[in-house]
Amino acid sequence: EHMPMILQRGFGELMDGRRIDDAVRLYALAARVGALEALRAAFRDHIRASGLRLVKDEEKDKEMVERLLELKTQLDEVLSHAFCRNEAFSNALKEAFESFINQRQSKPAELIAKFIDAQLRMGNKGQTEEELEGLLDKVLVLFRYIQGKDVFEAFYKKDLAKRLLLGKSASIDAEKSMISKLKAECGSQFTNKLEGMFKDIELSADVMAAFRQSPQFRSKLPKGIDMSVSVLTSGFWPTYPIGECKLPQELADSQEVFREFYLKKYSGRKLVWHCPLGTCVLKAQFPKGSKELSVSLFQAVVLMLFNGSNSLAFADIKDQSGIEDRELRRVLQSLACGKVRVLNKEPKGREVDDTDTFHFNGDFASALIRIKINSIQMKETEEENKKTNDQVLQDRQYQIDAAIVRIMKTRKTLSHKLLVSDVIQQLKFPLRASDLKKRIESLIDREYLARDASDPNIYTYLA
Missing domain, CATH: 1.10.10.10 (Winged helix-like DNA-binding domain superfamily/Winged helix DNA-binding domain)
Known part of the structure; x- marks a missing residue:
């Protein structure tokens, strides 16, 4: 009869303090006096309250998944060492997680997708394949509790597309392993488009191998230019803006050579070029040495205008590049206002105005031969x-x-x-x-x- 009072006054403190030995004694006592159901209910309510605090803490959204994983690890330890993996207590844990994690509409699903993206991206060093695999298994447990799995799918698909197209995956094996896990969890219909994206990348490699062996590649491609094209099936990938621009003649000719080759090989298909997704490596001659500039296609279009002139007004760049106004301002900011300034802007300043003029930076110098110029991207708003x-x-x-x-x-x-x-x-x-x-x-x-x-x-x- 004293058990409800004991649980009400001390159980939360016992759990928060990770007092496993005390939890072992409490479980043994509850079993002896027939109060396991009361202990199970207290366990469930404590998890629900703790989890809800984490999920509702909007200021710490970026840490939500790590904090949920930490909470789950602590609870699994209590379940294993103190509660003898009692099935009723395991079900209480599952029930509590499913309850609190779905209290905030689609946000946890979005953040879990973003967390997996961070783990699978190239920049995430410092862990072995086994450690990564183990972490993904733990995250998948959280994924199971989510009701709105279609929200997760939408964000995961968008992030996977970026990793594949920009070559940012830390490991293709890890990527495929994750999709296999999702397939086992949700069925083939859930992963159909994700698998289609991988297939497109693999088929594109085969297409490019055939293109490089073709007469068109050897005789028609402008000299000094190599190109690689990813041919994507529109139904598998996220919808991207086409982003029109006026390509320099060399790039337009290269594009036409590939188009002719591809449509001859696959008649009846239609190619739509997505310029915002393109990347280039430009060879640049500066007074202080030659460099290779790794840039976006839009950055390349702007920089190649300076082959014919050392100085261009914003209005001229806009007219000759054909890039949409807001996008062009971001491109010029990245080239003249960022860390790597291959152009100079007059007057100086962070923002790009209609009256600004841009000049080739003859004083540019760097210890590196190949330099990546990051785009000024709108953060995922x-x-x-x-x-x-x-x-x-x-x-x-x-x-x-x-x-x-x-x-x-x-x-x-x-x-x-x-x-x-x-x-x-x-x-x-x-x-x-x-x-x-x-x-x-x-x-x-x-x-x-x-x-x-x-x-x-x-x-x-x-x-």
């Missing part, structure tokens, strides 16, 4: 993240509509209550009754369904 989340919500609407039509086509006539129950069973993401009601109304408006004349709570499928 709230607006960008919102756009990804909005796309997920849009996709969910299509899935809800498809599920409703599928069910009604089979059942022909169904009550509102049964239809809601069937749809919730079919869909794998959290669904509010109000959202489902809106989709039903939309399908009625579009004459897929009709309400029964005698009972408005019954729907009929219209063939």
Whole structure:
């Protein structure tokens, strides 16, 4: 009879202090007096409260996944050493995690995807393949608890695309291993597009090998230029802005040579060039030595304008490059205001104005031969993240509509209550009754369904 009071007054402090020996004694006592259910409930409530504090702490969003992993490690230790891996306690842990991690809509799913991205990127050194594999397994446990797995998929797909296209993956084996884990967890439909992205990269390598052996490559490609093209299947990859620009003649000719080769090999296909995704290595002659500049395609377009002139006004660069205004300002900032200043700007200043003039920097010097000039990128803003989340919500609407039509086509006539129950069973993401009601109304408006004349709570499928 004293157990509820003991748990209420001291259990939280015992858990926070990681007092494993005391937890062992408490479990033995609870087992002896038949109070294991009370201890299990206290364990579950403590996890729920601790986890909710972490998930709701918006100021520490960047650390959320690490903190959740640390919490899970501590709890697994208690479960293993103090609670004898009791199945009821294991279920309590699972139940508590599923409860608190889904309290903040889609944010934990987004942050888990970002955490995995950071681990799989090239910059993440200092751990072995085995350590990386172990960490990904632990993160996957958190992923299991998330209801909105489509949010995770959207962010994971966007980040994977960047890693593959920019060559930022620390290990292709680790990438494929992660996709295998996701496939085992969620089925092949979940990973179909991710696997398609890998297939595109591999096929592109084969296409480029064939291109380099072709007569077009040997005879038509402008001298001094090598090129590598990634041919992507639009359905597998995130949607990217095409980003128009006026390519220098040498690059435009190279592009045309590849286009002619590719369409001859694969007739009936259409190539759409995505300039913002391109990268270049330019050979640059400075008075103080030759350098190789690793730049984006937009940066290359701007720099190559200075082959014909040492000085250009902003308006002239804009007209000759054809790059969109806001993008061009970022490109010029990276070339004239960043760490590596191969151009000089007049007047000096951080912002690029319409009246600015840019000059070739004849005094440029560096100890390095190959120099990477980073783009001034808009950080992944709230607006960008919102756009990804909005796309997920849009996709969910299509899935809800498809599920409703599928069910009604089979059942022909169904009550509102049964239809809601069937749809919730079919869909794998959290669904509010109000959202489902809106989709039903939309399908009625579009004459897929009709309400029964005698009972408005019954729907009929219209063939």
